Structures are given as structure tokens and as C-alpha cells.
Amino acid sequence: MGKSETMLELARKNKLDFEWIKKVAETEGVDAEKLIRLIAKGEVIVPKNTKRECIPKPVGRLVSTKVNANVGTSVDYVNVEEEVEKAVVAEKSGADFIMDLSTAGDLNKIRRKIMNSINVPFGTVPIYQAARMAKVVVDMSEDDFFKAVEVQAKDGVDFMTIHAGVNWISVERLLRSNRLLGVVSRGGAITIGWMIHNEKENPYYKDFDYLLEILREYDVTVSLGDALRPGCIYDASDRAKYMEFIVLGELVEKCRNAGVQAMVEGPGHVPIDEIETSVKAMKYLCKNAPLYLLGPLVTDIAAGYDHIAAAIGGAVAGMYGADLICYVTPSEHLALPTVDDVREGVIAAKIAAHAADLVKDGQRERARAIDYEMSLARKDFNWEKQFRLSIDPKKARKIWERRKSKSEACSMCGDMCAIKIVKQALEEAGKSRNS
Numbered sequence: 001m002g003k004s005e006t007m008l009e010l011a012r013k014n015k016l017d018f019e020w021i022k023k024v025a026e027t028e029g030v031d032a033e034k035l036i037r038l039i040a041k042g043e044v045i046v047p048k049n050t051k052r053e054c055i056p057k058p059v060g061r062l063v064s065t066k067v068n069a070n071v072g073t074s075v076d077y078v079n080v081e082e083e084v085e086k087a088v089v090a091e092k093s094g095a096d097f098i099m100d101l102s103t104a105g106d107l108n109k110i111r112r113k114i115m116n117s118i119n120v121p122f123g124t125v126p127i128y129q130a131a132r133m134a135k136v137v138v139d140m141s142e143d144d145f146f147k148a149v150e151v152q153a154k155d156g157v158d159f160m161t162i163h164a165g166v167n168w169i170s171v172e173r174l175l176r177s178n179r180l181l182g183v184v185s186r187g188g189a190i191t192i193g194w195m196i197h198n199e200k201e202n203p204y205y206k207d208f209d210y211l212l213e214i215l216r217e218y219d220v221t222v223s224l225g226d227a228l229r230p231g232c233i234y235d236a237s238d239r240a241k242y243m244e245f246i247v248l249g250e251l252v253e254k255c256r257n258a259g260v261q262a263m264v265e266g267p268g269h270v271p272i273d274e275i276e277t278s279v280k281a282m283k284y285l286c287k288n289a290p291l292y293l294l295g296p297l298v299t300d301i302a303a304g305y306d307h308i309a310a311a312i313g314g315a316v317a318g319m320y321g322a323d324l325i326c327y328v329t330p331s332e333h334l335a336l337p338t339v340d341d342v343r344e345g346v347i348a349a350k351i352a353a354h355a356a357d358l359v360k361d362g363q364r365e366r367a368r369a370i371d372y373e374m375s376l377a378r379k380d381f382n383w384e385k386q387f388r389l390s391i392d393p394k395k396a397r398k399i400w401e402r403r404k405s406k407s408e409a410c411s412m413c414g415d416m417c418a419i420k421i422v423k424q425a426l427e428e429a430g431k432s433r434n435s
């Protein structure tokens with residue numbers, strides 16, 4: 001890859017390393033030429049900082065639905081080793097992307113440690129670090145917003161969530177709305193709090209071109225954050241949310257013009273029957289930029305099981321065009337997740353992503369072939385193959401071994417196994433027909 005040209009620019013000139021893109025395309029089961037065209041249009045992105053080597057993970061049209069896992073310290077709980085362990089476990093469990101959302105401790109040190117322990121693309125939310133540059137969050141300078149981006153870009157961060165879409169127009173919509181939970185995006189809340197306190201425009205929005213200069217230098221992908229994402233079913237699909245998407249669509253165009261890859265983030269909490277409209281509107285307003293959804297959670301009352309509420313929403317959203325699903329753990333809304341919570345969250349999101357791939361253009365056949373193989377393995381009572389094809393082989397095996405059947409079937413029905421009874425009956429019928 002040329003030093004000064006970005007992935008997007010190289011794709012437009014058809015100058016991407018063909019051997020490299022061929023391998024990426026093969027992994028995804030898509031045509032390499034087609035993949036280059038989609039990258040050139042910005043409808044597929046491959047986040048990768050020029051300073052860091054990582055496994056390429058294309059996101060967007062035709063390629064498989066991806067999963068992101070968040071780790072990171074909180075003010076209440078700083079245990080760097082545990083956050084590193086979470087990142088490693090998330091990658092092992094199948095997370096395609098990992099973000100460090102640390103807000104406490106030595107942020108530079110923590111970020112580098114987590115980033116160096118994983119092989120998949122690595123993301124951050126730089127405003128968390130910017131907010132720590134002043135004693136009081138609202139006192140950070142406009143420069144601090146950009147300093148944090150620069151430090152992290154230089155470090156090798158592959159993609160960054162930047163809440164550039166929230167501006168005075170959307171904040172006014174928010175202030176005039178009857179939202180129950182107001183703003184639930186942490187980065188969004190910091191930005192809006194700063195704007196209102198200082199009576200100034202969001203620096204990321206005002207000086208977006210400057211931001212793009214920094215990102216472009218290291219070929220960092222921007223994930224345009226939805227600061228106004230609704231945080232509960234009551235608030236879903238209001239004007240403030242759509243107002244922000246109109247702005248995000250404009251910013252996507254600016255990113256593409258500057259040669260910077262962009263994806264767009266979406267909500268949050270959305271009732272099932274509004275997911276289709278929400279996803280299609282976002283895709284339309286944001287010129288088919290890859291869509292990164294935070295869930296969406298389809299109910300507010302699944303505390304302790306929010307990974308399931310999010311997986312239901314993620315699968316439906318994936319069916320309508322969401323490209324990257326952010327995991328949610330059983331700890332959501334309750335506490336900082338444990339290592340086990342992270343594993344559960346990734347697995348739940350992987351199930352949602354695969355369910356979406358079963359109906360996604362470009363992935364349908366490949367995904368269905370896996371399910372077909374699983375069904376064959378079930379028919380043949382081939383347990384090893386079933387474990388191998390499972391999204392969580394370890395757990396599948398553990399449950400099977402816990403109450404092993406005396407027969408070749410499982411202990412749910414034992415000798416009364418429906419598959420076995422019908423299989424035997426059909427075999428016997430076949431024998432007598434042939435005799």
C-alpha cells in the first residue's frame with residue numbers, strides 16, 4: 001500500500017494490493033473485484049491504522065455481519081489485567097472488533113496494553129481521554145478534543161467513535177423533546193454538557209475538516225457516534241435521533257471526500273417493529289455507509305439478560321442491513337462486566353450475526369451451508385462435528401457431557417429420540433421395499 005494514500009483512495013484507483021484483497025475476499029466468500037468496488041464506494045470499510053498490523057475485518061454490504069466487544073476500566077473499578085483478559089477472551093470467543101472504553105487509570109498505558117494483546121481491529125472513544133485532560137470535564141479546551149485523537153491515532157488505533165454529529169440544531173431538538181432518559185451516550189453526554197456549559201458548538205462538528213486531517217494521516221476509520229441515541233423504548237425513534245442522522249449523513253460525505261473510511265453508529269433501544277424503519281432510514285440518510293448498531297435492545301426490562309434482548313434486536317437489525325453488532329453483556333445497566341459476562345455477550349451477539357447472515361445477500365449460501373452441516377451431524381449423531389460447528393463448542397460439549405445418554409442420542413429423550421425412531425423406521429421401510 002502506498003504510504004500517503006488511504007485504503008479508500010487506493011481502492012478508488014484500484015491500487016490495493018491484489019494478493020491481500022484476494023485473501024480478504026476469500027475469507028468472506030465474496031468476489032475480490034466486487035469487494036474493491038464496495039470499498040471504493042465506502043459501502044464496505046476495512047478499519048486498519050497504518051501503524052498497526054491486524055486481521056482485516058471488512059464491514060458492510062455482502063460481507064459477513066461482524067461483532068464488536070467493549071472492554072475497559074471504570075472510575076469504580078480499575079483492574080488492567082482483567083480488562084486485558086476480557087479482550088483476549090472476547091477475541092477467542094469470536095469478536096471481530098474490540099474497543100477500549102476505559103475512563104479511569106493510566107489511559108495511555110491501558111490502551112496500549114489491551115491493543116497489544118489482541119489481533120483484531122482495535123477501537124476507542126477519544127473524548128473519554130480528552131475529558132480527563134482537564135480537572136472538570138466541561139473545562140477541557142477545544143484543543144483537548146483533538147489532542148486525544150492525535151495521541152491515539154499515533155498509537156495505532158484502527159477506528160474511533162467520534163460524536164461529531166451532535167450540533168446545536170440537534171441539541172435544540174433534544175431540549176424541546178419530552179425524552180424520558182435524555183442522553184445515554186457517555187461520549188454524547190460529555191460533548192453536549194461541554195457545549196451547553198461553554199455555549200459553544202461541538203468542536204468535532206465545527207472543525208470536522210481538521211479532525212479528518214488527523215484521521216487521514218494514519219488512515220484511521222471514523223465511527224460516527226450517535227450521541228442522541230434513545231436509551232429506552234419510550235424514547236425510541238424521536239426527532240432528535242433522526243435530526244442527528246441527517247447530520248451524520250452529511251459527515252459521511254465529507255469523510256469520503258477526504259479519503260477517510262466511515263461507518264455510522266445507531267441506537268440503542270428500539271421496539272422490534274421500528275427496527276426496519278430505523279435501519280433503512282439510517283442507511284438511506286448515510287449513503288449506505290456501514291452501520292454499527294449498539295444492540296438494539298428490544299425491551300427495557302431484561303436486566304441480567306440484556307445480552308438476549310440485544311441479540312434479538314441485533315438479528316432483526318442485521319436482517320434489514322446492520323453490518324456490525326456491538327455486543328451487550330448480562331451486566332448491561334447493572335455493573336462493569338466480568339470476564340464471563342464478556343464471553344456470554346460475544347456469543348449472544350455472534351448468534352445474532354449468524355442469524356442475520358442466513359438471510360444476507362452475499363452470505364446466505366455460505367451461512368446456510370454451515371447450518372446444513374450441523375443438521376447432518378445431528379442426523380448422524382456426530383457429536384464431535386456438532387461441537388465443532390457450534391458457536392460455543394466448549395459450552396455445548398460441557399452440557400452434553402453433564403448428562404450423557406446411554407444411547408447414541410442425547411439424554412433429552414434417550415431411546416425415545418425422534419430422529420432415531422424415524423431414521424430406523426425409514427431404513428427398515430427402505431429394506432423391505434428393496435427385498
Ligand code: SF4
Nearest residue numbers: 409410412413417418
Ligand atoms: S434425543 Fe431428543 S433432543 Fe436429543 S437429539 Fe434426539 S430428538 Fe433431539
